[in-house]
Amino acid sequence: MTTQTTAPLSPSAPVEGAPKGFIGLPATVGRALATGGSALAVVSTFLAWTWTSEYPGDLTVYGYPGGLQVLVLIGGLLSVLLGLASYGLWGLGRLFPGSADAALKLAVLGTFATAWYTVVDISAELGGVVNLEPGAYVVALATLVALVGVLALPFTWPEPEPIDPEDTSWEQFKHHRRQNWAVVKASVAAKSPGPAPQRPAFVDILVIVAVMAVGLIVFTYGIGTEYDQQFIGFLIIVGFGFGALAKAGLVARVSAITARHRTLTMISAFVAAALFPFTQSDDQYATIGVYILIFATVALGLNIVVGLAGLLDLGYVAFLGVGAYTSALVSGSPSSPLHVQWPFWASALCGAVVAMIFGVIIGAPTLRLRGDYLAIVTLGFGEIFRITVLNMDGTSGPDVTNGSNGISSIPNLDILGFDFGQEHTILGFTLARFANYFLLMLLITLIVVVVFRRSSDSRIGRAWIAIREDETAALAMGINGFRVKLIAFALGACLAGLAGSVQAHVTYTVTPEQYQFAHVVPPNSAFLLAAVVLGGMGTISGPLVGAALLYLIPAKLQFLGNYQLLAFGLALVLLMRFRPEGLIPNRRRQLEFHEETEAPAVLTKAGA
Incomplete structure (x- = not known):
């Protein structure tokens, strides 16, 4: 008996009758715009966005991102990484086993929202667009281009199989969802490189330690935001970034690792939390x-x-x-x-x-x-x-x-x-x-x-x-x-x-x-x-x-x-x-x- 197989299509391969996005651009052009626009947004964070330091965060410095520019930099880097993964470059597809296109959409949306929120807020706080420097115009244009790019990425709505016409509308709706999910799973399975080789235990340990370190950094940054605009930008980037990593399959992969090492994960989490007071200079x-x-x-x-x-x-x-x-x-x-x-x-x-x-x-x-x-x-x-x-x-x-x-x-x-109630010095840190x-x-x-x-x-x-x-x-x-x-x-x-x-x-x-x-x-x-x-x-x-x-x-x-x-x-x-x-x-x-x-x-x- 002969088994007929179909080679999986690369993300950039044109397909006759392939679904399109909200706009009529080809998906390959959309990915290029999203990745290129995000890269330009990263570059713009090293330029000045306003001429005066009256706006919180001091966005007047060239070559050194500050304040909300740091958040746009993080969102842009994540978008570029996911954009490259959507092309399958440098083996990034193995790092992101999920849908790179869906993750790219969320990452670009988060970067766009943070950048435009900052530009609009600068104009409103300082009294008009005359207070914007070239970096602000560059980031606004770059994130807009990236947004146009992700709008060109396809949205797949496969045609469901015929169903019993006597079913209720709710049953039909659930049937459509099951059929759609089956097609998505088949597509992911077709692109999957197969079972991953067994990792050494120390690799899982390093992953858990890295995740806890990132969690400590994110929490410390969020709790230490010095002004309202910075915290709002933080919420936008973290929310969309987490959604993008979840769509990319990275969250599920990390969850599987932590589930295998529950005790180690718990110990690492509490060690990371115990380090939090030592990252603070005061009790605020x-x-x-x-x-x-x-x-x-x-x-x-x-x-x-x-x-x-x-x-x-x-x-x-x-x-x-x-x-x-x-x-x-x-x-x-x-x-x-x-x-x-x-x-x-x-x-x-x-x-x-x-x-x-x-x-x-x-x-x-x-x-x-x-x-x-x-x-x-x-x-x-x-x-x-x-x-x-x-x-x-x-x-x-x-x-x-x-x-x-x-x-x-x-x-x-x-x-x-x-x-x-008293201050104590431990290992040179004052608590x-x-x-x-x-x-x-x-x-x-x-x-x-x-x-x-x-x-x-x-x-x-x-x-x-x-x-x-x-x-x-x-x-x-x-x-x-x-x-x-x-x-x-x-x-x-x-x-x-x-x-x-x-x-x-x-x-x-x-x-x-x-x-x-x-x-x-x-x-x-x-x-x-x-x-x-x-x-x-x-x-x-x-x-x-x-x-x-x-x-x-x-x-x-x-x-x-x-x-x-x-x-x-x-x-x-x-x-x-x-x-x-x-x-x-x-x-x-x-x-x-x-x-x-x-x-x-x-x-x-x-x-x-």
């Missing part, structure tokens, strides 16, 4: 870092309840408040009616245990409910907690929490003679107050990550997932649904209480207003739930990344004023529309949202 951005870790740790605890067990908890921030108030009461604060000062390990343990007890008390009578009814009850518990501590002021109730004044003047921690608390909170986060990972991989973790997927089927298989859900509720509350114990000392004061369902400044129940959904439910890294974004972006977008939440909500809507499974999805959830995705032989673990 370490402050944001420690609050991000508090937010991320609580979000990871909520991920046990929502992501693994599938329980919609809208009052989870109350458990953070329980831990914070418990720790504050035994912290030695002069406004505490108990007038005792326990060591940190005792106060942290007490905060976690008291929060767990509250989780059992609240969960026992309510966890027999499902869905919206459970969400309403937990929302009510969050409000009950806030109102209760507000009324325990000695007038409306017993004098325990000082009402709206809260418990103030909470002293800094002192562990084994190490005062977290101030918030840097000290950042390292302590990082240790707490590591504990929570280990608990989450061990729990999700255990028998009880598999029971949580079974309850989440189909509670009726899980009960029919002999799983004690009430007991399993109560354990998830209690464990999640315990982890939130542990984080609250540190938060009390970081903020100096705990008040009822900090623990509302919706509040301008996270953490609150709404932002916590959004962090879990945005990052990816049922994963470890998802809520950590989601919490970091949800805290960092509002902190940097304060200049929007009353429009801050509008912009934030719009961004969430767009993300849920185009990536409903989250930024770092669990494999099972990704299969739920994308039926055309081929299921692997063995699903990754829930905590991946």
